Amino acid sequence: MNEVEQKRKLMQDALDALKTQKERNSMGQFSTPYPLALEIMRYMRNLLKKKDVSFIEPSIGTGVFYSAFLNEFAESTKRVLGFEIDSHYYNPTKKFWKETPLELRQANFLDQEPDDLFDMLVANPPYVRHHHIDSDKKVQLQEKVLKKYGIKISGLAGLYCYFMILSSAWLNENGLSCWLVPSEFMDVNYGTAVKKFLLHNVELVHIHRFNANDLQFADALVSSCIVVFRNRKPQKSSKIKFSIGGTINKPNEIRLIDGSNLKAESKWTSLFQGNVVNLESQVTLxxxxxxxxxxxxxxxxxxxxxxxxxxxxxxxxxxxxxxxxxxxxxxxxxxxxxxxxxxxxxxxxxxxxxxxxxxxxxxxxxxxxxxxxxxxxxxxxxxxxxxxxxxxxxxxxxxxxxxxxxxxxxxxxxxxxxxxxxxxxxxxxxxxxxxxxxxxxxxxxxxxxxxxxxxxxxxxxxxxxxxxxxxxxxxxxxxxxxxxxxxxxxxxxxxxxxxxxxxxxxxxxxx
Ligand SMILES: C[S@@+](CC[C@H](N)C(=O)[O-])C[C@H]1O[C@@H](n2cnc3c(N)ncnc32)[C@H](O)[C@@H]1O
Structure with a gap:
């Protein structure tokens, strides 16, 4: 870990310690461990294969992904833009990175309209459950998703679902988007909208699941996965990678699945292991x-x-x-x-x-x-x-x-x-x-x-x-x-x- 990252981590811990668990829960403030951020950034560098990369981080916290980005893309930074809603994190983060190329805005990312398009997005969005989202705001967000993407999103969806969908407006054609999110969207009803989006509006590249017992955020107690998609219509020939265990760069098991075999309404967690079964034609309990x-x-x-x-x-x-x-x-x-x-x-x-x-x-x-x-x-x-x-x-x-x-x-x-x-x-x-x-x-x-x-x-x-x-x-x-x-x-x-x-x-x- 480099010296800058060590200092950032100290700042992160100090800022977290000033908040109660309840406060952090209501705003989804659980930060990504640096080794995981670095692992993800390495993966993105290999996938992107591009010089002069522009990077957007919609919910930056103290900037752990930015720190990993500087490590991996130091020679090829075109532009970096970050958003953070909470002044508790925004002010010290702005000060911390002031000598670097990061442009930081204090704003609700979901209210913003793109003023530029980016090659890459990497985010650990706020895991805010639906009952913590203001009801007028929720209706507004639902309307936005319906209008822009033709997808009806359930009122039970957590804030991270809106982040995943709406942020694609900030991506270049072919831009890559990577999300560290709870795996539950693959199983629960409200996740259908996200799965529809991943199957029809963009090209889903890879979903990596961590092992069930390997919690990525001990304090947030959610099982997480990494979702990667490209901002373009799904290509007929492309296969989606489902991997589990190990790391995203070196998973324990990988399966390649044709997107046309997937349904947004089905549960996807069964796709990571064993034989793919068509539940509809099965004898069930x-x-x-x-x-x-x-x-x-x-x-x-x-x-x-x-x-x-x-x-x-x-x-x-x-x-x-x-x-x-x-x-x-x-x-x-x-x-x-x-x-x-x-x-x-x-x-x-x-x-x-x-x-x-x-x-x-x-x-x-x-x-x-x-x-x-x-x-x-x-x-x-x-x-x-x-x-x-x-x-x-x-x-x-x-x-x-x-x-x-x-x-x-x-x-x-x-x-x-x-x-x-x-x-x-x-x-x-x-x-x-x-x-x-x-x-x-x-x-x-x-x-x-x-x-x-x-x-x-x-x-x-x-x-x-x-x-x-x-x-x-x-x-x-x-x-x-x-x-x-x-x-x-x-x-x-x-x-x-x-x-x-x-x-x-x-x-x-x-x-
Ligand atoms: C899960 S944390 C992740 C922070 C950092 N990216 C990381 O991985 O450690 C989510 C961050 O998003 C911020 N946030 C919550 N709602 C937001 C919104 N609507 N717009 C922008 N930032 C938001 C929170 O304050 C928090 O710092």
Whole structure:
């Protein structure tokens, strides 16, 4: 690291330290580590192969990319323009680089109109989530994207999506644009607009993903990727590079994919590894199962009760249903049953009652005491309870024979996204997803050995396949929504289940 960079880094740390995490979050102020900035700049130099380069940085912070640019393009600088909105960073940065060619403007980059065109853009844009964007500003930005690019961008899109799209107006024809952004745009719905832009408005060159556990910004806790595109219409013959692991200059794995095989609506994270699958033509878990979230009680501390509370308030069994404890208390992947109750180390029950208060007061005075305790705690005022009548009556739900925790950590000792066979009558809260066979496959619930086989086949689905359909949140955390689980390829199951009409069978009965 050269001396100038060492000084810049000290300035960066000092400025960051003067802000709270919350302030930095709301303005997306997490800086790029210099080694990564240098790696990116080297990559750009090799790709650009040009003398006299003009470079634009739309969200410059203290200028880590500029510092790397000086290192790599020292002999070939034509013009460098940077934008920074926040005077906290702008003023010291302006002073720091004053003897160098950098032109710095204090402005909201998204409000600017180009007064010149550039050969290269490199940015780590502010990762500002949609709810931190002023609503009038958001509408204005959405209109701008629609008008200029014909793309409708969701209100849930983070600020970085607008940066990626709108900044292309500052690029020369063939100009290169490089973005260090969260990978989530490749998976979530709001990312469709960005993917449309990358597929149709410009020529997508390369997306490099870091390894899931290799967080680029420890303090921002997002998994990141580098997106590189060229400012020209996509060429028919060109292939897009998808690489993962290692560095952008030396990835661990590379795949070249024809852009015409890609859809903006599909999830792209599955493209980095394994065989490319056409999810639309696949047999998926949703072909056999309806997946639902477990119930949202409105206040688990109140509605999920243990034996002690049951005894203390003499809660009769008619107001109780067994519930599965948190996945961390479940050892192994099979829950046996004793009179319908799960055999677990922390037995728990859902308290739910739909009798009117007057009857509870009269017939179950101790239960009434418990309800009063809930009122004192403010339970009925919560969103879910305030929309229920009576507030202490929870949703009725059939137990599911197969459940899966909706969240998993890659470093956890349990297999991530394990399917649990639930032989009991316990229902679950929303920390689990529940798999209910579709009516034509419900016969499997009556056949213990078949159900066992299905459960084992489900657990043989590769963790990567499940992760590819879920969401990655950084720090090794993965989550799965019911729809995402239903979209998971499940050819394994089609060898076991043939559809059968079963008018007589109870859909959700357990074996
Ligand atoms: C993620 S930081 C990156 C800073 C620097 N480029 C780096 O990589 O370390 C984003 C920077 O953009 C600035 N910023 C946020 N919104 C902006 C806007 N609308 N226009 C220009 N800069 C903005 C923030 O203050 C912050 O310094």
């Amino acid at each position: 949703g072909s056999f199962f309806t997946v639902k979230r477990g119930i949202a009680t409105g206040d688990n501390d109140f509605f999920i009760v243990d034996k002690e509370t049951i005894e203390k308030y003499e809660i009769p069994h008619i107001f109780l249903r067994p519930v599965l404890p948190s996945p961390r208390y479940i050892e192994g992947n099979c829950i046996s049953s004793e009179n319908g109750n799960p055999v677990v180390s922390h037995p728990q029950f859902l308290f739910s009652c739909n009798l009117p208060e007057a009857i509870i007061k009269k017939n179950y005075p101790k239960v009434w005491e418990y309800i009063k305790f809930g009122i004192e705690k403010g339970v009925p005022k919560g969103y879910i309870c305030s929309h229920r009548n009576p507030w202490y009556s929870c949703e009725d739900r059939e137990p599911a024979a197969i459940v899966i925790p909706y969240m998993g950590r890659s470093e956890s000792q349990n297999k991530m996204f394990r399917f649990i066979l639930n032989k009991s009558k316990a229902i679950t809260t929303n920390v689990y997803l529940l798999l209910y066979p579709k009516p034509e496959y419900a016969y499997c619930l009556k056949n213990v050995s078949l159900l066992n086989e299905i459960w084992q086949k489900l657990n043989s689905i590769a963790t990567e396949t499940l992760c590819q359909n879920g969401r990655f949140y950084g720090g090794g955390l993965h989550k799965m929504e019911p729809k995402e689980l239903m979209r998971t390829p499940a050819n394994e199951i089609s060898t076991l289940l043939e559809p059968k009409s079963n008018g007589q069978l109870s859909l959700f009965a357990t074996a």
